[in-house]
Amino acid sequence: MNDRSGFDAFVHARGPVLARTAYLLTGDHHLAEDLVQAALVQAARHWERIHTSPEAYVRRAMYHQNISWWRRRRFTVTSLESYDSPAPASDPTLRLTLEQALRRLTPRQRTVLVLRYFEDLTEVQTAAELGISSGAVKSMSRQALQRLRVLAPELADLVGADA
Incomplete structure (x- = not known):
């Protein structure tokens, strides 16, 4: 990743929006943070290739990672207790x-x-x-x-x- 400042700017600008989406996907604040982090790690590895449209790449990575997680933890209960949700209301x-x-x-x-x-x-x-x-x-x-x-x-x- 040669363009570290571009990646950092993307994370700073779009991180909160990605975190809200991740929370809605997972229903858990901590899992949402992990989901965003996992997607951003993938994005950082491929930044040279995706830097022109990184948000689409990161969102797709989040969706796919979340699917992998629910396949592994189908019967676990998630908690929404500790997060101020981004509900539209x-x-x-x-x-x-x-x-x-x-x-x-x-x-x-x-x-x-x-x-x-x-x-x-x-x-x-x-x-x-x-x-x-x-x-x-x-x-x-x-x-x-x-x-x-x-x-x-x-x-x-x-x-x-x-x-």
């Missing part, structure tokens, strides 16, 4: 309700919702990022949104009536 009660509901989704469901609705990826883009079919993305999105409606009916405005 400014109302603290609504934010806590959303956090609690997201915590009860499976890691795959949570990841699909983050990519589709926080990262604003299409079904096809989400499927490509996760290495699954777009039909699986549709199905998981539908199931996750239905589960959110059951877990937190007060979030109906955020979840949408016809999703």
Whole structure:
């Protein structure tokens, strides 16, 4: 990595945004930090090749690393206790309700919702990022949104009536 200042500037400028995305993917502050760090280590190794569009590379690395992690820890419980979440709601009660509901989704469901609705990826883009079919993305999105409606009916405005 010859352009250390460019890498440092990228990390400084985009680190907080990447950390929020990682938190939404993992549901755990500490895992989110590890996820960003692992992706940035990969980016640092390949900086010469990716320096023109590093954020796309880092995000893809985070998505893939997170998938690897959930395959290894399918049955572990994650905690959202210690992190001030980046939920879109400014109302603290609504934010806590959303956090609690997201915590009860499976890691795959949570990841699909983050990519589709926080990262604003299409079904096809989400499927490509996760290495699954777009039909699986549709199905998981539908199931996750239905589960959110059951877990937190007060979030109906955020979840949408016809999703």
